[in-house]
Structure formats: C-alpha cells, structure tokens
Amino acid sequence: MKLLTFWGCAFLAVFTAQAQQVEFTEFDLDNGLHVILHQDNSAPVVTTGVMYHVGAKDEAPGRTGFAHFFEHLLFEGTENIARGEWFNIVAANGGSNNANTTQDRTYYYETFPSNSLELGLWMESERMLHPVINEIGVETQNEVVKEEKRSRIDNAPYGKIIYATGINKYVFDKHPYANSVIGSMEDLDAAELQEFKDFFKKYYAPNNAVLVVAGDIDVAKTKAMVKNYFGAIPSGEEVARVDIKETPISETITATEYDDNIQIPAKLYVYRTPSMKERDAYILEMISSILTDGKSSRMYKKMVDQDKSALQVLAFTRPQEDYGTYIMGALPLGDTELSTLATAMDEEINKLKNELISEREYQKLQNKFENNFVSSNSSIQGVANSLARYYMLYEDINLINKEIEIYRSITREEIKEAANKYLNKNQRLELDYLPTPESK
Known part of the structure; x- marks a missing residue:
C-alpha cells in the first residue's frame, strides 16, 4: 500500500509539472x-x-x-x-x-x-x-x-x-x-x-x-x-512606490465592532504578517489550510464536530505586496460564549507551536496544494491574471511554473516555527464582532 502511495504521489508531481508548464x-x-x-x-x-x-x-x-x-x-x-x-x-x-x-x-x-x-x-x-x-x-x-x-x-x-x-x-x-x-x-x-x-x-x-x-x-x-x-502612447513620470515601515505589534490590541446586519457574533484574531513575496507568507497559507480547510481540518473537527461550540470556523491569509494579514475566527453555536471560542482557538494555535504536524497530515496538505496549483491556471483568464500578477507584485513571472516548488519544499518544522514566530497573543488584534445593540 505504501508503495502504491509513493508511486501515486510521484506520478502526481510529474503530471503537475508537465501539465502546468x-x-x-x-x-x-x-x-x-x-x-x-x-x-x-x-x-x-x-x-x-x-x-x-x-x-x-x-x-x-x-x-x-x-x-x-x-x-x-x-x-x-x-x-x-x-x-x-x-x-x-x-x-x-x-x-x-x-x-x-x-x-x-x-x-x-x-x-x-x-x-x-x-x-x-x-x-x-x-x-x-x-x-x-x-x-x-x-x-x-x-x-x-x-x-x-x-x-x-x-x-x-x-x-x-x-x-x-x-x-x-x-x-x-x-x-x-x-x-x-x-x-x-x-x-x-x-x-x-x-x-x-x-x-x-x-x-x-x-x-x-x-x-x-x-x-x-x-x-x-x-x-x-x-x-x-x-507603442505611441507616451510614458508618464516615474511613480514613487509606497515605502512605509510598520513598528511591530508588541501588545495585544482589543477592539469591538458592531454590525447592524448580523444576529450571530464572531470572535476574530488578526495578525500582521510579512509581504506576499516572503517564504513565511506561503507557510502561513499552509497553516490556514491545516486549521480550517474542509471538514477534516483541525478547528472544524474540534470546534464544530466534537465540541459543537462553533457554527463556523475560518482561517485565511490576505497576502499583499508590503504586508499581509492573517485572520482566524469562529461564530458561536447556540449560547457559546466568545471566550470559549477564544480558548479553543488558542489551544489549536498552541498545538501548532508545540507539536509537528503528522506525516499523514503533511502529505494531505501537499496534495491539496498540488490540486490548487493545477486548477489555478486552468483557464486562459486565470493564466493571464497570474502572468500579470507575478510580474508586477512578485517580480518573477516564472512563479507561474515554479511556485508549487515553494509549497513542496516547506517542511513540518517550518510550519511549527512560523506558528511560533507569528501567532502570538502579543502580536495580534482580538476583535469581538457583535450585533448592534437595539439601544445603540
């Protein structure tokens, strides 16, 4: 069975490399x-x-x-x-x-x-x-x-x-x-x-x-x-690019936002992360998948299936040219307190910080990103967008062919290191997103 799995993964890797060139x-x-x-x-x-x-x-x-x-x-x-x-x-x-x-x-x-x-x-x-x-x-x-x-x-x-x-x-x-x-x-x-x-x-x-x-x-x-x-369109003056450095977040930021359109609140953690061009941005994307991508993901299994404390869970990156953000959160089920969701999310973060993900989970993660890579440029519109984006924002057009190599090279140890580097309480916004009170 292990031999079949090996050859299946090897075939997928070769097929992906050929199909996506x-x-x-x-x-x-x-x-x-x-x-x-x-x-x-x-x-x-x-x-x-x-x-x-x-x-x-x-x-x-x-x-x-x-x-x-x-x-x-x-x-x-x-x-x-x-x-x-x-x-x-x-x-x-x-x-x-x-x-x-x-x-x-x-x-x-x-x-x-x-x-x-x-x-x-x-x-x-x-x-x-x-x-x-x-x-x-x-x-x-x-x-x-x-x-x-x-x-x-x-x-x-x-x-x-x-x-x-x-x-x-x-x-x-x-x-x-x-x-x-x-x-x-x-x-x-x-x-x-x-x-x-x-x-x-x-x-x-x-x-x-x-x-x-x-x-x-x-x-x-x-x-x-x-x-x-x-060819005859005149060029403009050179554009001065934004070059503003942020001071690292060193203390927990707490905030509350209200929304007239909701009845179910949400608990959110938001972290400032590095540029989309940095290797760590790719690692954080993988962490998002581990936590909430599908019903077999960690937060879904723990908070939605097992504890039945959450109606919905989320974790995703917003990669950008200068800095990104990493957002994770949950919507409570029934009378669950937001503090209960916060505790559960912190438990999942601590697991990532203290334990390597299993080999089986790692292989599953790699398969997901292989599939995403195959589908990302499955249309001419998608290819055109990718070519433009990789040139302009990443300064490397050939990422359209080789970006999957970055994901393949990310190790379990790097996933653990990134969780310890970025997903810390003193580096985040803790946001309570609440229905607007009737008297407000």
Whole structure:
C-alpha cells in the first residue's frame, strides 16, 4: 500500500509539472510598457489584460477610494468609444470583461473569440490613451460606488470582515493598508474633477503597467499589433512606490465592532504578517489550510464536530505586496460564549507551536496544494491574471511554473516555527464582532 502511495504521489508531481508548464514571451516597448504573450491554441479564445501598479495604498490622505473608483470610471468611455458603449461592444463581439482592484494593483481584462484579438488590444489602448474623464462620468460612477458600498459592506452581513474595513485600521498604524479599498465616500464627494484627471495621469501610464495577451494567438503577429496600438502612447513620470515601515505589534490590541446586519457574533484574531513575496507568507497559507480547510481540518473537527461550540470556523491569509494579514475566527453555536471560542482557538494555535504536524497530515496538505496549483491556471483568464500578477507584485513571472516548488519544499518544522514566530497573543488584534445593540 505504501508503495502504491509513493508511486501515486510521484506520478502526481510529474503530471503537475508537465501539465502546468506555461510558456511565455516578454518584451518592453520604448514607453516602458512591459508585454507578456502566452500562446495556447487549444481553444479559440484570447484574453487581453492590463494591470496597473496602483491600488488603495497609493491614494493621498483625505482622498481614499480613488483606485477603486477608477476601476469603474475607466469603463465610462473614450474619445473613440461612446459613453455607455463599452459593455455593448464587448457583448456584441461575443466577449466578456471585468476589472478588480486591491491595495496594490488594478486589473482590467477582456476575453474574446480569438478573431477579435485586435478589438481587445484597441479597447485597452483606448482606455490607456483616450479616456474621457468628465463631470457626468464622475457623478455617475460616484453613485455606482456608493451603491456597491451599501450592498457589499454597509448592508451585508459581516461586510466589515469580508472587506477588512473593520480590521485593517487596527493592525496598521502608519501604512495606508489601514484604509479600505473602497475608501471613503466623503473623500470622493469632496474631490474636484481635476484631482481625478491628475490621478489618471500619474498612475495609468504604460510605464506603470503590464499588458498580457494569452490564448489562441500567433506571437509574431500579436507582437506587431501590440506595438501598433500601444507603442505611441507616451510614458508618464516615474511613480514613487509606497515605502512605509510598520513598528511591530508588541501588545495585544482589543477592539469591538458592531454590525447592524448580523444576529450571530464572531470572535476574530488578526495578525500582521510579512509581504506576499516572503517564504513565511506561503507557510502561513499552509497553516490556514491545516486549521480550517474542509471538514477534516483541525478547528472544524474540534470546534464544530466534537465540541459543537462553533457554527463556523475560518482561517485565511490576505497576502499583499508590503504586508499581509492573517485572520482566524469562529461564530458561536447556540449560547457559546466568545471566550470559549477564544480558548479553543488558542489551544489549536498552541498545538501548532508545540507539536509537528503528522506525516499523514503533511502529505494531505501537499496534495491539496498540488490540486490548487493545477486548477489555478486552468483557464486562459486565470493564466493571464497570474502572468500579470507575478510580474508586477512578485517580480518573477516564472512563479507561474515554479511556485508549487515553494509549497513542496516547506517542511513540518517550518510550519511549527512560523506558528511560533507569528501567532502570538502579543502580536495580534482580538476583535469581538457583535450585533448592534437595539439601544445603540
């Protein structure tokens, strides 16, 4: 049986390495735009994506929410795409598109049938070169963003946890990660039109972006089209990157947040962790899986199945370019006190600190991350996103092929060491997340 297990694991490792190998070509235009091309002719689709190195952390004090606002604003239209027509053009050509913003970057993409590759390149070049930023667009998207905030945060159960608006402000004192990605509606209301134009000019230039084209393409022809559509776009001034160091947390932070939309409270522990590029960030991701990934995970088995003290348990990392956060918590079942959940979570942390995980648990963990690796780039959209992200935030595109090697190399001893290094009481926020009292 052990021999079969060995050969099964060996086969999975070889199959994974072969199946996930992503070939790519990269080059720079004279204006500083970095371009990555990935040819995969297995299906007649192509994704064109542009990632800009601007996120919520780049916003000026008193003007939060700009990066996320531009995620919406840059669909308003361009000098050659009439206002309100962006999505119609995409749909009429059998495509789909979207955009998303984090603390560190903003990403726009279209996926079309491959015979519409040139259309995708033209539209993204239009977004970069000819956006129309005017009062009517700003006012329209201001209302869109306000509604998004109401639906996803203000009126959504546990919205402050999901979008970190009730967390980051406690664990970051100096770094702009303290602010939420969606920002302040008051800041957006107070901004003048020229401020939006200045923000675009500063951050949405080719030398602050990476263009990825992935899918059913011919590399030589695509390279020529990229140069044709993007080569003449002028570069912007060099962007000064945020470089703010936080003082280590040395005493427990205690806080209480209230939510009008919940009836069941939550107990949360939040730790500040290192950059997503650090090896420890990968180890902490593995610790999350050990604690709460699936019904066989430690916290689920102990708190949900065995003790029946928790309705739900959670542990996950929020990896970011400068610092990350590690969040773990639980929702009580019935009349269970939050202090009981806290004790149970601390017991699981102490087990990680004092005992190596078993060989069986370690192998199960490795299998999970092998499977995650296989599925992470199973679509052309996923590959395009990964190529852009690894280039911009990790400065190593080939992580798309070799990141699994990092997980494979993590030892049981390192898992124990990371728990001792980061998951300490004097280095965390202890948050009681409660239903709003009726009298409040």
